[in-house]
Each structure stands twice: as structure tokens, then as C-alpha cells.
Amino acid sequence: MFENTLFFLSAALCIIGAAGVVFSKNLMHACVLLLASLFGVAGLYAVIGADFLAASQLVIYAGGVVILMLFAVMLTGGSSENSNKFGIEKIPGMGSTKTYVFAGFSVLVISFTILKLMANFMKSYTKGELPAFSSTVEKIGTLLVTDHVLAFEISSILLLGALVGAAVIARPRKG
Amino acid sequence: MSLSINDYLNQFEAHQKAISFISELLGFDASGLITFLVFATAAFVVVNVMALIGGLGTYAERKISADIQLRQGPNRVGPYGLLQFLADGVKMIMKEDIFPAQADRTLFNLAPLLALIGVFATLAVLPFSSGLTLTNLNIGVFYLIGVSSLVGVAVFLGGYSANSKWSMLGGMRGASQIISYEVPVTITILSIVLMSGGLSFGSFVESQGGFPHQWFIFHNPFTFIGFFVFFIGMLAETNRAPFDLPEAESELVSGYHTEYTGMRFGLFALAEYIEVFVLCGVAAAAFLGGYKVPFDLGNGVVFVEKLGLPAIIGKNIGQVLQLGSFLTKTLFLYYVVIWVRWTFPRIRVDQVMTICWKYLTPIALFNLVGITLWVFAFDGQSIWEVLSHMGGGAHGGGH
Amino acid sequence: MEYTISTIAPIVLLPFFAFVINAFIVKRFTTLAVIISCASIVGSFFYAARVFFDFLNVFSADYYIHKTFTWFDLSYGSFPFKMDMGIYIDNMTATMLFMVTGVASLIHIFSTYYMHDDKRYGRFFVYLSLFTSAMLALVLSENLISVFIFWELMGFCSYSLIGFYYEKEGAGNASMKAFMTTRVGDVFFLLGILAIWSVVGSVSFVDIYQAIGMGKFNGLYALGIPLATFAGFSVFMGTIGKSAQFPLQVWLPDAMFGPTPCSALIHAATMVAAGVYLSLRCYPLMEAGHLTTFIAYIGGITAFGAATIALVQTDIKAVLAYSTISQLGYMVLGVGVGSYNAAFMHLITHAVFKACLFLSAGSVIHSLHDHHTHAHVQEMPRMGGLKSKMPYTFLAMLFCTLAIAGIPFFSGFVSKDRILGDALLMALDNKVYWVPAVLGFGGALLTAFYMFRMMFLTFFGEPRDKELFDHTKKETLSWNRNLPLLILSLFTLGAFYSGSLTGQGFIKVAGEKYEWFQTLIEKPNLLKFNNKESQAFGFASNPSSETFQKSKYDSNHGLSAEKAHHVHHVHHIGALISIVIAFSGVFIAAMMYFWRSWNPGFWVSLFSRWYRALQNKYYFDDLYIKGFIQKGLLPLNNFLAFVDMGIYDRYAVDGWEKVNRVMFTMAKWFDNIIVDTVAVDGTGASVRFFNVILRTIQSGKIQFYFIMIILVLTGYIWTLNI
């Protein structure tokens, strides 16, 4: 009962958010809608018992990525002139009819493809009764430092590299 | 420590009897409905009490600042001016609701709500007492950090949507400050997680004791430093003085809520005061023993055995004592926060970032390493236990 | 008594390092450079002395040290092409080392006096060090190639030293002449080395001795000439060039353009000695090639002819230079008549007294300073009566003159007399040898005459140039001027070389023990080299005196008593003739120039044509320049130039140019039409064509890429047939 409610709420938030990101004409709104969609995903994680994953999703996306996106929007959209020296508008549109036609075409193609793949998979899958998760944190921690320690360390190096790289790239320079 | 307030109530026979009675009455299994009702009631109560506390926060702020500045403070409405906040609320509701012409109306409406949502969502895991915890998530702290970062988004959106340069600057300052200070605060909490061995607030509190020497703040020298790192980071995260750059009156009129009027501004202010309370509660739970009462009075066993009271009454007396203990510590920290605001001058905007990245973060990392070594070297014992064992060892050596 | 490379190498390397160091520091630290040079050669002398006394006292006569390392090895399969380098020390080498280092040390010391005021004082010592080290390396060499290398290095040094005063007119030409003339001999020498290599497969002395001992040269002919003869002749041509023998003697008199100490070094210890040393080293080859008669003739002609030229020279150094040629002729004569021991002994004794003579002459010349021309005087007509001014120099020079003139009790008598005795012995055996023997005796007469003529003209009588005489300071004893002269003149005494004063056993002073030279130097015993063994470099050889018994002096020279008696008899006759000839030569000189009873002018006018011929050195220079060079070489050159320019250039080169032009035209057409138009421009056009197609695909528009990726991915998935 509770779980179903939470699932419906989360799924609705997720899908509506995603659709909003697609159709929103305002970049700021798109960002906020993306945040809603990601919260929905976090809720979906929580429904299937992946509590650590849900919290990670909240911390990283709500606290980090979306605010970064908002910052980037602020830092790049501040000019009042409409076109740059290349003749293209400075604050690019969120899509025109042409691009939407292309996007729709691509989406159709890929939808059929994925649905074809999924249909085969659904037929072969019979739903089994598996026990719910209880407290995934310890198990994830154990797995991270035993079976997946290499990936864990590599991801730490990746993060360090991203940190340094982002700082170096975005540093204001002359010329 | 129960899993949630519902589990706590399920301990009592009366509760189970009530459930079975209602089930018979309605003709289906009413346990789910009761659970929902219990949660709804508890959440309603907690949120309203918190709103009340937030409102009283404004009163306390004005009263304490008046005390510090040798003034009277509000004293007209109600006894000692206690009802001043209600009068303010009425005034705000009655005010005209103004939208700036160029504002992004959707986001302008959304921002205060997001702030309030983020703050209220954190209340779900705040351990008021061993029973009165809405839910004791096993990733409680992580959840709290994630949800409270919604406030940063709200501040940013509030600053952006008003389409005013003061708001914009305040919003950007606020957002950058909040996500920056999350780093040392999270690392400090991580060190507490190391010592308690769990991410939930229940495990935090249960691994401490009622007496100050059993608290984590006095556990070892690193945690003592860590508490102040956490406290300073907390001040900055809540945009409190001396880190109230986003709403610096002298520079930015009023920061991200310059263009807000009426109850929207009220919601921002409320969210801020409640967030201060929540973070003070986190500090109390993580460092100051939380709801723990000395001599194990909190579980009520003493009252049942010594005074012969019924179990249910003894347990509830214990809960009240625990609630009192938690509120005492939290409100003391709340007082300190206000005290700091009216004592220290505001620092410059570059100093904010300097303090975060050049001082607090390295110190927090140092603390993390130090606490790791401490836990490894002394098997999780506090400095007092280590000292007493040393003394005992010396005494035993005399034989 | 351990012989490793570190005990022998310093003999060569000390002077060589002195050269290397001094070459860098000589400009700024001249005094230090001079000290380094002198100290290094003296140190080298001590090392050499150790080797020499070991060989003298400990080892048997046929002991030798032979150490090699592989220089390069280009052997392929069964075809050996391997060159070793190394050292070869036997008794002769040890003696040479001792002599060269000793004489060179004294010359170095004297040079500090003689060259002190020269503006290129330091540079002179740099050359001296290199010269000495090259000579020492040559002496130590174990094969002909390394001999040749150091031979040429000495050639370069003599070139530098003869042209030392390059401001002086003629010095440059003289150095060029010395270099080019010796080059003629060197070409033959190199030919000889190649001939030997072709037979032996190696140029090591040891291998050559072994090959000759095993008769490898027998029955081999090149152009109808026995190969041993050809090889021996070629090597001996090297000696002729280096030691200034009969046809190629013209360079040596001009060599006195150099500073006098360097003349002493060239004429006594190093350069000219190297030629005789080489022919002594290759003596078995000369014998195998039956060249001894030829060598004896060359030696006799040189000995006599040079002596005749020396009769009429007025330059004090020229007299000495011709006497050197003459004495070298005696050595070669000794080689030719099989007097191996005596030839080498004459090499040593001559080195000592000739060095002393040159140093004395240098002392005289250095003292005589003409204040008008600011030059040193070396013309004998301007000297005279210098005995009172330079008594010590006079004494030293007198001793040496007595030695070279063959007066008994002096070293020259001992060695030269043996050569003449052996020549007489050969002449009695074989009539062919009469000519060299008579020429040798005649040369001895002339030698005594012209040397004493020089002495009388220089030191006796009235001073002919009064002003020069008055300006000359009286000689005071100084260590670096008189000490070398003293030591060298002391060693002109014959007692140091032979106990018998005459070498023929007339009077035996201290028994057989003092005939050390006879026991030390023997002809190489070829049989011994059949089982030769060479040691690797760095391997310590530790010979013990028990193993190597000294050979005893045998007054019969290993012959039967009857034969030995004959030999002794002939030697006694030769000695008597020598003594008579020497004293008569001195008497004639004294009559002409001391008592002035006989007028030399009379004899000159009597033989006026001969006199002119002598003054013009038998027209050898004219012959070479006008005859060989202008008549022979210049037309040849012109002919070759005509072949080169007229035929080769005109037809081959210019014709090839024509061909090239035609080819160029064709290639240009091909290049323009085929390569440029079709290939290059075609490639460009095709690239441009594909560019138009590919440019539309690679637009840089990421979303287009996305669409392409999606389409391709979709197509791939649809083909999967899941």
C-alpha cells in the first residue's frame, strides 16, 4: 500500500519531470524539472529498497549537479546582445521545429528498437519472489572494499582528476 | 531505539487492542490505516511544533539581541512579548503579495516552497527521543544532507527568479556558500560515522552516554576540534551571521529574498529558523549525546523497578526526560547561534571561501585521519577510558 | 721483477702525457710545461733503466717479453684478418730504450739552457716530448704496422722541429724536403709491409722470424724477384729514407735549420737511429733476401761519399750533419757485412758522441752572437781561438771528436773498428766486398781529417772575427749547459762498452765480464721462435733468474779454434789499419790547419772540379730538382694533367654531361606531364572530390553524429535476430 503509493508518486514525478525537460522552453525550468525527475528516480530507488542509492542520488544530484547546472546557466546566459560574431544567437533556443522533427524521428527509431529488445526479454522473464533488501549500507560497503575495490579506487582517481581538471579548465585566463 | 514511531507504539497492548477494535469495526485489516494515521498525526504535530519553534526563534532572536544590546526587545504583545511572532505572521499574511514585473513567476512561487520542503523533510529523521523519531532510517545522516541541500537550490532559484541584481548576487553567494560548506560538514559527520559504526542517528546517539565524558565531543581531541568545525560549517550552511553574506543588508539590500513580500518572505524566514534548529539538533545528536539522560533514566526501567509504576507510564516518563534532554542541548546551541550573530561582525565574501577551503576542509580531513587512527589504535575507547586504564595498569603493576 | 703493462707503459706514456698536458698549458704556464716535459722524460729514463738492467743482469740473451692485445679482428670464416698491437722487448729494445731515454733526458736539460730566450720556448718542449715518446713507442712496437705509425709520427715531429724557425728563410723548405724525401722511403716501406703480410699473414716481428725460420719465403716470387728480396729491399728502402743513406741522403743536412738540440735529437738518438734499428730488427729478412751485399755497398758509398762532402763544409753544423750520414753509412755497412753486434754498438756509441757533439756545437753557437745581424754565428771561418773562451765545451767536444775519429780507448774506435774488421774479413772471403771495405777505411781517414779540421778551425789559432770574439763572454759553468756535456763526454770512453779497449782483445782490462755488449746483443735465433708464445696484455710475467742463465762470453764467437784464429788475425790487422788511418787523418788536419804547413788552397786548386762538386754535394740536389723533378716528374705531371683535363674531363665528364642533358629533358617532360599533372594534381583533385563528400558528413555538428550513431546502432540491433 505504502510502497505502491510511493512508487506511483515517484514514477509520476520522474516521467513528468523527464517530459518537462523535453518540452520546456526555458532552460531554468528544465533544470528544475530535471531535479524533479531525479528526485523521482531517488524515490524509485527507495521503493526497491536501495536506500543508500537513493540517498546518494539526493546528495549528488540535488546538492551538486543541479546547482552546478544552474550556475553554468547563470554564468553563460548573462549577455544582453542577441547574436555573436558568428551570426548565431547567443542564448541558443531550446529547439526549433526542425530539431524537434529530427528528435522525434530518432526517438521513434530508437523506441522501436528498444521495445523490440525488451519484448524478447519480457517474454523470457518470469517474475520470481525475492526477499526485500534490509539495510544495504553494510553490504555495499563490504562489496566496495572487497570485490570491487579496484573499481572503487579507480573511481576515486577519476573524481580527483575531474576535480583538478575542472578547476584548471574553468580558470579564467588572459586571451 | 525503535525503527519508527509506529514501532514504538506497537510495543503497547493498548495500541494493538485499538487496531484490532478498529479492524473489527471497519471490516478489514486496519493496521495500514492506523500506521498511516499515526504517521500523519505525528508528522503534523512535529511540523507544527517546529513551525512554532521557528516562530519563537524570531522572538528569541529579537529578545536576545535586545538583551545583548541592553534594550528591552518586544514586550507589548502577550506576556513578555511572547506572542509577537503571531502578530508578525498576521501582518505578513495581510500584506500585499507583489510579483516583480520581470520575474519568472513559476520559480518565484516555487523557491520558498522548496526551501520549506527541504527543511521539513529533514525532520523525518531528527531523533527527538528514542520513541519520538518519525523514522530511524539506517542512512539517516546521508538522507538529511541530501534533502537539506534542496535549500541551496531554493536560495538559488529565489535569487534568480526575482530578476533583480541584488537577488541574483545573493542567490549565487548563498548557493556557492551552501555547497562549499557541505564539504567540511560532511567530512566531520563522516568521522562521527566512523566512531559510531552506522549512518543512522539512532546509532549515533546509542553509542554515546548520558554524561558529558561519554559524549563524542569529549571522546578524543579530534572530535573536540571536529565539533567546532561542524558548528562553523553549520552556521555558514544556514546563512547565519557571521556568514550571512547572501542577505547582507549593507551590500545586497536583503539578498535573495529582496523582492519577496508577505508570507513568501515569511516562509523563507521560517525555513531558515527551522533549519538552524534542525542542524543544532544534529550537532546535539552527533556530539552532545542527543536524547541521552544520565543514569539511564531514559528507558524508564528505573521508574518501574524503584517506584513501582506501570511499565507504560515508566516508559513514557523516560521518553519525556529524553525529549527534555534533547531540547535542552539543542536550544542551548540555538542560543549560542544567536549569541554569535550579535557578537561577531560579518566577514568578507572572499574570507568565507578562504575559511571553507583553506582552513575547515583541511582540518576536517586531518580530523578524519586522526579519528581513524584513534579508533584503530585504542579500539574505539574514549580518552577517559584510555586514561583510566593507564592508571589501573600502573596500579596493577604495583602488586 | 714483475713485468706487467704498468711497468713498461710509463716509458712511452710519461712523455706522451707530458705532450698532451703541455699542448694545453704551454701558452700560459711555459715554465711549468718545461718542468713537466723534463720530469717526464727523466721519469721515463728511470723506468727504462730498470728494464735495461734487468735484461743486462738477469735474463738470458734470447729472452724476450711479448705482450699483445687484439686491435681489431675482421676474421671471416677461415680467412684470418686479425691485427694485434702490443709490446716486444728483447735485449736490443731494452738497450735502445735506455739509450734513447738517457740521451733525450740530457738533450731536454740542455734545451732549457739553449732555448731559454727563445720566444717559442715552451712549444719546443711540446715537440720534444712528442718526438721522444714516438721514438720510444717505435722501439717498443711488436709489429711493423705500429712501427710504421710511430715512424710517420716521428716524421711529422721532425717536420715541425726542422721548420721550428719558420721565419727563417729556407726553414720551411727544409722541413718540407725532409718530410717529402723520407716519404719516398716510406712508400717502399709500406709496400714491404704488405708483401710480408701477404706471406706471413701477420706483421708481428715474432711471426716474421717464425715464418723465416720455417722457410715460408722460399720459392715465392713476385715479378720474377724472390719475395723475400722484394720485402727486404722495400723495408730497407725505409731505412734509406729515414737514415739518410746514399740516394736519399739529401734531407739530413738541411735538417740543421732546426734548433741545435733538436738536431742533436734527430741525428743522434731518435730519427736516424730508427732506420738502422729497423734494418737490424729485420736483419733475418735481409739475410733471407740475400740483400747483404747491396746493403754493404749502400753503406760503404754513403760512409765515404758523405765524408768527402764534409771535407769542404764551413758551417759547423753541416760538418756534423755529414759526419752523421757518414757514420750511419758505417752502421749500414755493419749490417751489410753481417756485423750485427757491432752495427748496433755503433748505433749506441754514435748516439752518445754525436749528441755530445751537437750539444757542444750548440753551446758554441749560442755563445757567438752577432750584434749586427742579431743572429747566432755557426760559420767556422768566423770562429777560431775559442778554446780560451769556452774551455769546458772544448774539452767535451775534444773527447767526442776523438771518439768519432776512431782514436783508441774511445767508444767510436771500439764499434767502428769492429765493423771495419768484419768488412775486411768479408772482403777476404768474397771479392765483392772489397769495395765497401776500402770505402769504409777511406771514410775513416776522411772522418779523422774533417773532424779535426773542424776542431782546429773552431777552437785553435787566432780569432778570425775579432769583434765577435771580443763580444763573446767567457764560459761559466752552469748545470744545464755543462752537465749534459760532461755526462755524454764521459760516456764516449770505450771502457763503458768493451773491456778490451779496442774490441779485438788486444788488451783486456777486466776480463770477460766487461764484454757485456757482446753477450747482450746477438742475432735473433730463428729456431727459438718456432714455439713462440705471446702473452695477453696485463698478464704479469715473472721471470726468474734461475731459468735464464746468462750466456758466457766466447772469444771464439762459437767458431772452431782455427777459424777463430783467422778471424782474430784479420781483426787485428783491421785494427792496426784503423789506428794508422785515424792518426794519419789527424796528422793531415794538424798539418793543414794547426801548424799551417800545408796550404789547403793548393789542394783545392788542384782538385778544383772535385771541390765544386763537393761544395754542391755531388749535385744531388740539382739532380733531384732539375733531373728527377723537372725532367721526370713535371712532364709526367703534365701528361697526367693532360689525361685528366684533356681526355677525361673533355670526353668522359663533358660527354656524360651531354647524356645527362638528354636524360634531363626526358625526365623533365615525364615530371611535368606524368608526375605533376596526372599524379600530383590528380591526387589533389581526387582528395578535393572526396573532401566534398566527406565534409558533409564530418560537419562538427554533434547532434548529426548522434543521429548517425543511433541509426547505425539501430541497424546493428535489428540485424541481431534476438
Add this chain to the structure above:
Amino acid sequence: MISLSSYLFISFTLFVAGIAVMIARKNIIAMMLGIELILNSAALNFAAYTRFINNNLEGHLMSLFIIVIAAAEAAVGLAIVIRFFQIKETIHIDDAAQLQS
């Protein structure tokens, strides 16, 4: 109701939405929003499969690593966007079609 197919459908919706955003938008930041959506759909797939098929938590780890990679991608990508804007004064994707300057 809470089944694998429903999760897969949500994930599919997110993925398609991401693709549509990436192709339809001309704004680099908006395209990055689409990338975030696609990454989230993948992570959601992993979590759902591991819940409904083998229950061994490895899918959680994969999702976690995807989140980590998304964070790194966002940081570096936005840094590049800001730098690009400093140079070109635009964030139009078609302005990034040149290889040089």
C-alpha cells in the same frame, strides 16, 4: 505492480527523453541535462535488475559508479562549457564545430 517491467518502462521513458533532449536542443547545457537523464535511466535499470533477478547488490554498485561518473562528467563538462563561453561568448552547439580556436 512494482515489477521489473514497470521499472524498465520508466527507465525507457527516461532514456528516450534524454535522447530527444540531446537531439532537439541547441544549447550545450540543455544537452547535458539529456545526458544526465540517460545516465539515470541506465542506473535505474541496474538497480531494478539486481532487485528483481538476482538480488546480489552488484547492480547497486554499478549504479553508484554511474552516479560517480555522472558527477565527474558534470563537473568537467560544465567547466568546459564555461571556458568555451569565455572564449566564444556563446554556448550554441553549432559554434563548437571548429577544430581550432
